[in-house]
Amino acid sequence: MWRQKLATFIGQYDHPSWGITHSERVYELALELAKQQDVDVDKDALLAAAYLHDVGALEPYRQEGVDHAERSAALAEEMLIYVGFPPKKMPLVKEIIMRHTVSAAPPTSIEAIVFRDADFLDFLGAIGVARILAIVGIEDWTPDLKTAISLIQRRCQELPGKLLTRPAKRIGKVRQAEMLSFLAALSNETDKLENL
């Protein structure tokens, strides 16, 4: 069964921020966003995209200078053929993956829209803070705690305004408030982040 095969494949990569639990949260949240808008979505395409959308950011698949969404989409195609995923749903999976990043053109299908919102929401709130702190010293762009906190501040300011659906905007406000409260407490406890 393709679902089990994909879960086993992605389960091997226990990255603290882009591992299988990120995939599962994004999938569940994307379904919830669709439900709250009363729209039907292709769950197979969403699940396949959830498992594979960030695989191009993981070792050994990442490639210097290649956008991780592009890399993931190419790998997803190979992987999905291999596990016996329904071929007619492949274009939708690739669209969801290609359009999930901030730099990509805004998505048009409902699946890609709820997926992007769900992925952005996983960078907000307590989980967003946890995921960024988890990669300090692991990813090049978060070499130390100070850089990670700056990234949290940036995400907190920028991402809520990029959410597309009404339910995601609602959740985004709650998660933004969680982040702001964390940042305010941290600032108080570290002499305005000077003593981090």
Ligand SMILES: [Fe+2]
């Ligand atoms: Fe991603």
Ligand SMILES: [Fe+2]
């Ligand atoms: Fe992601």
